[in-house]
Amino acid sequence: MPESSFDTKVVHHKLDQQQVPNSKSTPIYQTSAFTFKDLDHLESYYEGDSPYLYTRERNPNTDELSGTVAQLEEAPAGVATSSGMSAILAGILSVAKPGDHIIAAEDLYGGTHKLITKELSTFGIDVTMVSFAELEEVKEAVQENTRLLYTESISNPFLRVEDLAGLVKLAKEKGLKTMVDNTFATPYLLQPYTSGIDLVVHSGTKYIGGHSDVTCGVLVGDQMLVQEATSKVVTLGANLSPFEAWLTQRGAKTLGLRMKQQSSNAEQVAKAVKKHAGVRTVYYPEYVSDRGHGAIVTIELDEKVNVETFFQSLGWIKIAPTLAGVETTISYPVRTSHRALSEKEKENIGINDYVIRLSIGIEDSEDIINQLTQAIEA
Numbered sequence: 001m002p003e004s005s006f007d008t009k010v011v012h013h014k015l016d017q018q019q020v021p022n023s024k025s026t027p028i029y030q031t032s033a034f035t036f037k038d039l040d041h042l043e044s045y046y047e048g049d050s051p052y053l054y055t056r057e058r059n060p061n062t063d064e065l066s067g068t069v070a071q072l073e074e075a076p077a078g079v080a081t082s083s084g085m086s087a088i089l090a091g092i093l094s095v096a097k098p099g100d101h102i103i104a105a106e107d108l109y110g111g112t113h114k115l116i117t118k119e120l121s122t123f124g125i126d127v128t129m130v131s132f133a134e135l136e137e138v139k140e141a142v143q144e145n146t147r148l149l150y151t152e153s154i155s156n157p158f159l160r161v162e163d164l165a166g167l168v169k170l171a172k173e174k175g176l177k178t179m180v181d182n183t184f185a186t187p188y189l190l191q192p193y194t195s196g197i198d199l200v201v202h203s204g205t206k207y208i209g210g211h212s213d214v215t216c217g218v219l220v221g222d223q224m225l226v227q228e229a230t231s232k233v234v235t236l237g238a239n240l241s242p243f244e245a246w247l248t249q250r251g252a253k254t255l256g257l258r259m260k261q262q263s264s265n266a267e268q269v270a271k272a273v274k275k276h277a278g279v280r281t282v283y284y285p286e287y288v289s290d291r292g293h294g295a296i297v298t299i300e301l302d303e304k305v306n307v308e309t310f311f312q313s314l315g316w317i318k319i320a321p322t323l324a325g326v327e328t329t330i331s332y333p334v335r336t337s338h339r340a341l342s343e344k345e346k347e348n349i350g351i352n353d354y355v356i357r358l359s360i361g362i363e364d365s366e367d368i369i370n371q372l373t374q375a376i377e378a
Helices: 006-012 039-046 060-072 084-093 110-123 135-141 164-174 223-236 242-252 255-274 307-312 343-349 365-377
Strands: 077-081 101-105 126-130 146-152 177-181 199-203 217-221 279-283 296-301 329-331 355-359
Touching (some): 060 217, 060 242, 077 223, 084 199, 084 217, 084 223, 101 110, 126 135, 135 164, 199 223, 217 223
Parallel strands (some): 101 126, 101 146, 146 177
Antiparallel strands (some): 077 217, 199 217
């Protein structure tokens, strides 16, 4: 090799790949593109013999993450995206086209509610929001151009557990596709695809990542629909970065351990605060799975509780607009997740000034209970 100048060597020096030891952990492929040794090698990509060209289209780290979540959900295919919201949008657009109609649960997470009610119309997609608590209402909302039923396996923030079997039965009767946000349950507790749901979406930012240090989404499900959704992700530039994918994959390794502890803690917290005179209502599922019932507890404080003082008295429990980290956090839906809803929409689903959503962490359950009790009594 001819002698090169400093400027050339500093750009082109790299390890000989044949000398790189087998890494126990998947390396981070922090690259925007992949190179080819000649034109035949380049052509092999377009012929399907070489998997990687450009990271917006595909990367080993995002492949590993989407494959992991698909495997956990027992689904044949998956795609990782830049956020839970982009995964939701890609999933909807894989089914619904301009002129189509979808039906969505009215008690969705506020951000999803806004996406579906405010943004889908710009894609020419009509939406009807109804209560999924009674599937007869869903059935009555079906139109000739309806293509998709969209809901959450456990609703945010009131933790209504969806009747997945009933939803699948209705969808098959009407020739519709189904899509479920499984973020709160995670595949540790529920696997909607195995119940017949076509598409399952996760905000990987939450329990799959688990450490509040990534923003990520994953969509899994039917092979053809995921393939169509992947095309949307690539074209819209909604892909996930390699480093974010690597961090999320690392977090996913402890998903089972965290969900076991957090679900157990949440059940104990729900039972404890239910007895407190300062709490009017506790929302916590009676049954989700044999492994537990989730790590979110939503409470409605009694009107005699000063909400401002409550939030000022939480000590080490932090106020956060998100959830599912290893630390216990608390959010205020009326001013965060459901802020964009109209007063009528908030009223319809029960959001008011006294509704508090708790994301229970892995700390000692008695410490969590004592801190919450102190804040309520303050």
